[in-house]
Amino acid sequence: MIVFTVVPKNSGLRRYRDIAVQNFGLQNNEKLEVRGEDVPFWVESLIKKGKKAIGLTGQDLFREYTLENYNTQLKTLKIVGWDDDKALFRKPTLCLLGPNKKDLNTIPRSQTVCISKKYKTLAKKYLNLLETKGYTFQKIYVSGSTESSYQVGIADLVIDIVYSGKSINELGLSIYEKIFYSNFVIIGGKQ
Secondary structure (H helix, E strand, C coil): CCEEEEEECCHHHHHHHHHHHHHCCCCCCEEEEECHHHHHHHHHHHHHCCCEEEEEEEHHHHHHHHHHCCCCCEEEEEEECCCCCCCCCCCCEEEEEEECCCCCCCCCCEEEEEEEHHHHHHHHHHHHHHHCCCCEEEEEEECCCHHHHHHCCCCCEEEEEECCCHHHHHCCEEEEEEEEECCEEEEEECC
16 A cells, blocks of 8 residues: 655754654655645645645754645654754744844833745734734735845845844844744654
C-alpha cells in the first residue's frame, strides 16, 4: 500500500523535514511537496479519499489549521523538538512586535496591527484577549513583509514569526509578547 508523506517545501522547515524523513523511516513513501501551511489540508484531503497519508509541518502551522478546522480528523503523531542556536528562542516563535523603547503598557490603546495571513486565527485569538483588556485593533493581513508595514508607517504593531531577530532589530522593533512557540510535527489521521 502506498503511504503519502506530505512534506513542506518551505526552506525554513527543510532541515527538520529531512530529519523526520530519515529518522522515522519515511524515505520509501510517495512524497508530495507543498507549502508548510497547506500540509494539513493535503493530508486530510488524502485521508478523506481513502489514502494513507501523514504530513510534516511546523507546529504553529498545524495549530492554525486546527483552530480554523475544529472538526478536523488530524492529530499530532510525533513532535520533533526544534532546537536551533541561531533562533532567538531556539525555535520559531510567533510574537507581537512594536516600536523599541515601548511596550503594551506604554502604547495607545487603539492600534493598527499587520498580521501574517498564515497566522490569522492564532493572532485573532491572541488579540481577542487584549481586547478584553481595553485595546482595539484595526487588523491588516498580508502574505509577507509584515515588518515592512511598520517600517513604512502602515501599521503600529506586527504579528509574525521571529526566528533570528535580525530583521526586527534592523527595523527598530521589539518583542512585546511571545504568542506561540513552534516545534516540528508529524501529523496523521485520528484512527
